Amino acid sequence: MNRFWCCFFIFWPILAVLVSWYSPDMDWWFPGEPGTPIGSQIDDLFYLILVIVTVVFIGTQIALCYVLWTGVKKQKGKALFTHGSHNLEVIWTIVPSGILMFISLYQLDVWKNFRVQSTFPEAAIEAPVAEVTARQFEWRIRYPAPGKVLKLTPQPDDLYTVNDLHVPTNRPIVIQLRSGDVQHSFFVPDLRIKQDAVPGQVIPILFEVLKGGDYDLTCAELCGWGHYKMRARVLAQPESEFNDYLLGLQQEQNYDGVADEPAPSLAQQTKEVRQ
Amino acid sequence: MSTLNPAMDHSGVHDHGHHELSFVQKYIFSTDHKIIGIQFLITTMLMLLVGGALALGVRWQLAFPWQNMPFFGRFFMAQGGAISPDAYTMLFTMHATVMIFLVIIPVLAGAFGNFLIPLMIGADDMAFPVLNMLSYWFMWPAIFFFGLSFFFGGGPAAGWTSYPLLSALAEAAPGSGTAQTMWLLAVTFIGVSSMMGSVNYLTTIINMRAPGMTLFRMPMTIWGMFITAILQAFALPVLTAAGFMLVADRVFDTCFFIPEGIVVNNADPTRGGGQPLLWQHLFWFYSHPAVYIMLLPAMGMVSDMLSTMCRKPLFGYKPMVYSMAAIAGLGFIVWGHHMFISGMNPALGMTFMISTMMIALPSAIKTFNWIGTIWGGKVEFNTVMLNSVAFVSMFIVGGLSGIFMAAVPVDIYIHDTYFIVAHFHYVLFGATLFGVFGAIQFWFPKMFGRMMNETVGKIHFFLTFVGFNGTFFPMHMLGVAGMPRRYADPYLHPYLEHLLPMNQFMTVCAIIMGFAQILLLGNFILSIFYGPKVGRNPWNGNGLEWFAPSPPPHGNYDVPPVVYRGPYEYSSPLVDDRDYLMQTDYLPPKEPDKESDDSENDSESKET
Numbered sequence: 001m002n003r004f005w006c007c008f009f010i011f012w013p014i015l016a017v018l019v020s021w022y023s024p025d026m027d028w029w030f031p032g033e034p035g036t037p038i039g040s041q042i043d044d045l046f047y048l049i050l051v052i053v054t055v056v057f058i059g060t061q062i063a064l065c066y067v068l069w070t071g072v073k074k075q076k077g078k079a080l081f082t083h084g085s086h087n088l089e090v091i092w093t094i095v096p097s098g099i100l101m102f103i104s105l106y107q108l109d110v111w112k113n114f115r116v117q118s119t120f121p122e123a124a125i126e127a128p129v130a131e132v133t134a135r136q137f138e139w140r141i142r143y144p145a146p147g148k149v150l151k152l153t154p155q156p157d158d159l160y161t162v163n164d165l166h167v168p169t170n171r172p173i174v175i176q177l178r179s180g181d182v183q184h185s186f187f188v189p190d191l192r193i194k195q196d197a198v199p200g201q202v203i204p205i206l207f208e209v210l211k212g213g214d215y216d217l218t219c220a221e222l223c224g225w226g227h228y229k230m231r232a233r234v235l236a237q238p239e240s241e242f243n244d245y246l247l248g249l250q251q252e253q254n255y256d257g258v259a260d261e262p263a264p265s266l267a268q269q270t271k272e273v274r275q
Numbered sequence: 276m277s278t279l280n281p282a283m284d285h286s287g288v289h290d291h292g293h294h295e296l297s298f299v300q301k302y303i304f305s306t307d308h309k310i311i312g313i314q315f316l317i318t319t320m321l322m323l324l325v326g327g328a329l330a331l332g333v334r335w336q337l338a339f340p341w342q343n344m345p346f347f348g349r350f351f352m353a354q355g356g357a358i359s360p361d362a363y364t365m366l367f368t369m370h371a372t373v374m375i376f377l378v379i380i381p382v383l384a385g386a387f388g389n390f391l392i393p394l395m396i397g398a399d400d401m402a403f404p405v406l407n408m409l410s411y412w413f414m415w416p417a418i419f420f421f422g423l424s425f426f427f428g429g430g431p432a433a434g435w436t437s438y439p440l441l442s443a444l445a446e447a448a449p450g451s452g453t454a455q456t457m458w459l460l461a462v463t464f465i466g467v468s469s470m471m472g473s474v475n476y477l478t479t480i481i482n483m484r485a486p487g488m489t490l491f492r493m494p495m496t497i498w499g500m501f502i503t504a505i506l507q508a509f510a511l512p513v514l515t516a517a518g519f520m521l522v523a524d525r526v527f528d529t530c531f532f533i534p535e536g537i538v539v540n541n542a543d544p545t546r547g548g549g550q551p552l553l554w555q556h557l558f559w560f561y562s563h564p565a566v567y568i569m570l571l572p573a574m575g576m577v578s579d580m581l582s583t584m585c586r587k588p589l590f591g592y593k594p595m596v597y598s599m600a601a602i603a604g605l606g607f608i609v610w611g612h613h614m615f616i617s618g619m620n621p622a623l624g625m626t627f628m629i630s631t632m633m634i635a636l637p638s639a640i641k642t643f644n645w646i647g648t649i650w651g652g653k654v655e656f657n658t659v660m661l662n663s664v665a666f667v668s669m670f671i672v673g674g675l676s677g678i679f680m681a682a683v684p685v686d687i688y689i690h691d692t693y694f695i696v697a698h699f700h701y702v703l704f705g706a707t708l709f710g711v712f713g714a715i716q717f718w719f720p721k722m723f724g725r726m727m728n729e730t731v732g733k734i735h736f737f738l739t740f741v742g743f744n745g746t747f748f749p750m751h752m753l754g755v756a757g758m759p760r761r762y763a764d765p766y767l768h769p770y771l772e773h774l775l776p777m778n779q780f781m782t783v784c785a786i787i788m789g790f791a792q793i794l795l796l797g798n799f800i801l802s803i804f805y806g807p808k809v810g811r812n813p814w815n816g817n818g819l820e821w822f823a824p825s826p827p828p829h830g831n832y833d834v835p836p837v838v839y840r841g842p843y844e845y846s847s848p849l850v851d852d853r854d855y856l857m858q859t860d861y862l863p864p865k866e867p868d869k870e871s872d873d874s875e876n877d878s879e880s881k882e883t
Contacts, residue, residue: 005656009664012744016672019748028752028777031770038684046685053675060671063646068664071585071654078846078854080651084591088647089640093594096639103682104632108625110684115621136447136540181539182441183551185616185691189757189770192688198618199440199551200534216770220691220759222434224441224448225361228762 002072006065013061017054031189035215035236036207039192041110049103120206124172128204131176132165134184134197137226139217141165146246150176152202159249163232165217168242172208185221188234196221209236304412306404307829311411312390313722316715318414319382320796326373327789332358332366334746338775338782340764361449363763364432365425368450371435372421372458375569376465379703381414382711383572384472384507388500390722392476394820394827395497397485397836402478406471413468420461427453434761436558439532439551443524446540456525459518466515473504473511480504485819487838491596492858494818494842495589498596499575502603506564506571510607514561517554524549555617559610567606569703571599573710574641577666579842580717581645583816584660585652586854588843591644598637598644605634615686624683631681638674642667658732659814662713665740669705673698676751694754700747712736712795719799720813724825725806728798735794742788746781753777815855818842822859837861 023029034040112119128150133140141164144150145157167173177186179197186205187194195205209215219230237245302310328347335344336358343356358366389407393400401407424431432450433442437458445452480501484493493501520531530547532554537545582589589595611619611627645667654660676698680686689695712735719727753774758765765771812821819842823832836859844856856862 002654002656005661009668012740013668016744016748020751023752023755027756027773028749029755031757039688042684042688045682046679046688049679049682049685053678057671057675060642060646061668064649064664064668064671067646067650067652068654071649071652072656074651074653078848079585079587079653081588081846081848082590082651083588083843084594084644084647088643089591089594092643093636093640097633097636100632100635100678101629103678104629107628107682107684111621111624111628114684114687115624117621181537182444182447183438187691187757187759189688194616194687194690196617199537200549201552201618203618216768218759218768222364222438222441222761225359225364225432225763227364228360228764229767231768 003069006069006072009068010061010065013057017058020054035191035209035211035213036193037210038110038114038207039190041113042192045107045110048106052099052103114206117204120174120204121172124174124206125204128174128176129167130165131178131202132186132197133178133180134186134219134223134230135180136182136224137219137230139163139165139186139230139232140180143246143249146243146250152176157250159246159253161249163217164235165232166235166237166242166245167209168239169209169212169236171239172206175205175207177203177205182223183221184219184223184230187218187220188215189218190215191234194220209234212236212238212241304408306400306408308389308393308401308404308407309722309827309831311407312386312388314411315381315385315389315414316387316722318411318418319378319386320799322373322377322381322418324792324796326370326378327792329366329370329373331785331789333363333370334782334785336363336366336763337765338779340766358763360763361429361432364434364448364761365430365450367761368432368434369421369425369430372431372462374703375435375565376462377414377418377421379569379707379711380465380469380565383569383707384469384476384500384503385411385414387496387572387576387711387714387718388472388476388503390718391496391820392479392500393483394721394823394831395494395818395842396480396483396488397819397832397838398479398483399830399832401475402483403475406475410468410471410475413464413471417461417464417468420457420464424450424454424457424461427457429454431455431458436562437521437554438558439521439524439554440537440539440545443521443532443551444537444539444542444545445525446542456522459522459525463515463518466511466518469507470511470515473507476500476504477508485836485838488819488858489838491593492838492841495575495578495592495595495599496572497575498599499572502599503568503571506568506603506606510561510564510568513557517557517561520557521554552614552617552619555614556610556619559613560607563610563613564603564606566699566702567602569707571602573666573707573714574599576714576717577663577710578645578648579818580659580663580713581648581667582843582845583717583814584657584663585649585654586815586845587648587652588845589644590647590650591640592841592843594640595644598640601637602634605630605637609634612681612686615683616690628681628683632678635674635678635681638670642671642674657716658727658729658736659713659717661733661736662709662716665709665736666706666713669701669709669743672748673701673705676701688757689754691760692754693750693758693760696760697747697750697754700750705743705747709740712739715795715799717814718820719802719806720809721820721823721825721827723803723806724808725802726809726813727802727806731794731798735791735798738791738794739788742784742791745784746788749777749781812857815853817844817855817857819858822857 034043131142141161143159177195177197179199184197193207213236215234217232217234341357428449430450431454432448441447442455523529524531530549532551533545533547533549535548578589609631611623612631615624716727716732758771766775811825819836822836838858839861842858846854847856850856
């Protein structure tokens with residue numbers, strides 16, 4: 001029975017490693033290739049830590065089972081009488097602290113580039129693409145009028161949408177994040193972006209989408225009963241298409257309903273609802 | 276002198292004026308630390324079932340979203356038997372609240388702290404017995420108000436972290452009204468209870484140790500309790516103050532946490548210039564040390580159990596003590612790692628990352644020392660040993676997964692996903708609760724003078740361990756797949772749809788694990804009455820608690836203990852007829868020429 005328990009304690013780490021190894025094949029892994037440079041860096045750091053941690057995990061679990069196995073076999077005589085070893089203590093203090101220090105210092109640059117505002121490219125920070133206001137339970141988006149710069153306070157010619165954030169690809173952009181009521185968190189798993197939206201604060205998020213496409217935007221901070229359903233999209237498209245989109249949005253929004261040209265469908269609907 | 280106690284010899288030195296106490300004085304409003312400890316233990320075991328039931332509700336929703344729950348569905352009548360989204364938020368809020376405030380903190384400090392501290396340091400009771408009794412009875416108003424909060428708007432639903440503004444404005448959620456005030460009140464009560472406990476533990480450990488019991492002869496359990504009490508004494512006032520501030524914001528229209536011009540649910544815009552992040556700072560300034568409050572005593576108890584079960588001195592006693600102190604010290608300067616993406620100054624993120632990485636170091640040292648303790652020992656897998664080894668094995672996972680989240684850039688992605696849920700369950704359940712299961716089995720004979728059933732204990736361990744890993748290991752994958760926490764229906768999002776079968780598997784494991792706890796409870800209750808009776812020292816332990824009768828009478832010892840050595844002298848070459856040497860055993864000094872005999876005795880030593 002004692003040996004059974006030894007096998008039991010070695011069996012589960014093996015199973016854990018196997019399950020982890022096959023997880024990417026089973027699609028129990030990252031939702032896809034990261035769509036941003038920062039995302040690739042995050043993934044690389046994740047894998048770096050994963051390798052270090054796996055080595056330590058396997059090492060310690062094997063050590064644990066080894067000492068259990070030898071302990072089970074030793075049933076005669078007294079146990080080893082030792083109170084410890086100073087040399088061992090020194091070794092297993094210094095080696096892990098070196099590894100941990102390496103991990104933490106190695107991360108600093110990525111964090112700095114992602115979050116520290118003074119490192120943000122000037123062009124991006126001066127002309128944020130949009131302002132995203134999280135509310136219970138939707139994302140309100142405000143763009144500046146084409147050719148204008150986003151102001152902190154809403155302008156009469158600003159453009160508005162809900163739950164559809166259009167962004168240009170292949171250049172660093174900044175989104176201004178705010179909250180209209182309680183706390184939320186702007187989470188785009190495919191792009192590896194997450195930032196809390198704090199009431200009373202405007203927080204810039206810097207990122208660069210590499211590939212055009214349609215990315216899920218979710219909320220990652222409990223914001224009430226409908227937390228799970230704050231589903232939205234980030235639509236990344238090339239610069240020219242993005243500009244066209246803004247122009248179209250402006251046309252819809254400025255349409256007064258009496259001009260000759262056929263009314264854009266969305267504006268039409270809004271108007272009908274209002275009447 | 277409980278009724279379970281075999282006839283006691285009253286001729287001992289303790290002259291407490293042993294008049295017969297009434298039943299109420301003896302078992303209910305008792306000032307005896309042992310009875311209070313057992314009261315805490317039984318209360319927390321009942322609360323464990325409540326918290327577990329709430330967790331199973333969460334798991335049900337994640338596996339079978341919006342489907343009627345069998346049997347328990349009647350509690351969700353308003354939704355026709357299914358869990359509504361606001362009921363779901365209440366479920367995970369109260370699961371965490373019950374497990375943290377009513378199970379893990381009280382079972383470690385309240386139950387084992389109370390029962391073991393005087394017994395292990397050789398005191399006849401706590402320094403302040405009445406304060407001790409109050410610390411137990413202050414738990415009940417907390418339980419009452421937590422219970423009452425369910426009847427207001429469906430119960431508190433802002434998460435156990437209660438971040439404002441969700442928790443500050445009554446309009447923010449159905450449970451953010453009176454229920455949230457009740458919740459805060461209950462947390463304050465439980466805080467008062469813990470505070471009274473920790474003041475008592477500190478005084479007792481500092482002032483009431485038996486003759487010869489120097490600080491470095493204290494067992495690791497006592498070190499764990501001592502350092503925990505310090506943590507609690509310094510961190511808890513911050514939470515209490517933050518709680519009062521939040522109550523003031525809610526009730527007296529102050530604005531510590533409420534910024535200007537916020538419109539929640541079409542209510543009037545808020546007035547004020549508060550800062551919601553302030554709550555997070557204050558809350559985590561307590562709640563990060565609280566993680567260690569929920570871990571250090573278990574670390575201490577496991578150190579003692581491993582040493583006793585392997586018949587071997589603890590490997591590196593002083594490094595163990597120092598690393599525990601280092602965890603506690605660093606524990607005060609790592610709270611910001613809960614807030615890497617919260618919008619606090621990003622430069623702080625770097626500081627907190629380095630301090631957080633450094634706190635992994637003492638944890639690593641402790642792990643290596645536990646493995647060193649088993650090394651060269653004699654291993655016999657009984658329930659105590661199994662749970663202790665599970666503690667070490669699970670703590671390794673919980674510790675290593677913490678490194679991912681300590682690294683700020685990686686945390687951007689896995690923050691608030693199921694990865695963190697996996698991490699803290701590996702620490703709080705995988706480590707602490709397995710430690711507690713072991714400790715219950717280990718000190719049960721001292722509590723009641725009877726043994727618990729080994730076979731049932733092993734089956735309980737097996738089912739819990741398998742169920743635990745089946746439930747929580749896949750959560751790492753869910754986290755990497757980007758599944759956020761606290762989602763009533765994650766499958767609404769296309770990128771999470773394929774994770775449903777995995778969640779169903781986890782729920783099945785959780786149900787197995789949940790029902791396995793009936794074995795623990797049954798074993799516990801039946802063994803109180805029918806377990807085989809044992810003497811003072813069923814495990815051949817060294818500590819002072821094994822010097823007292825089982826169960827110890829009022830005043831604990833029939834002979835006042837005097838301590839001659841540390842608690843870990845197992846397999847000592849100084850004695851040849853047994854493999855333990857109690858702290859109270861006096862050995863006459865030997866002549867120098869006998870020393871060669873000792874080494875010979877070592878090789879031909881006999882079993883006891």
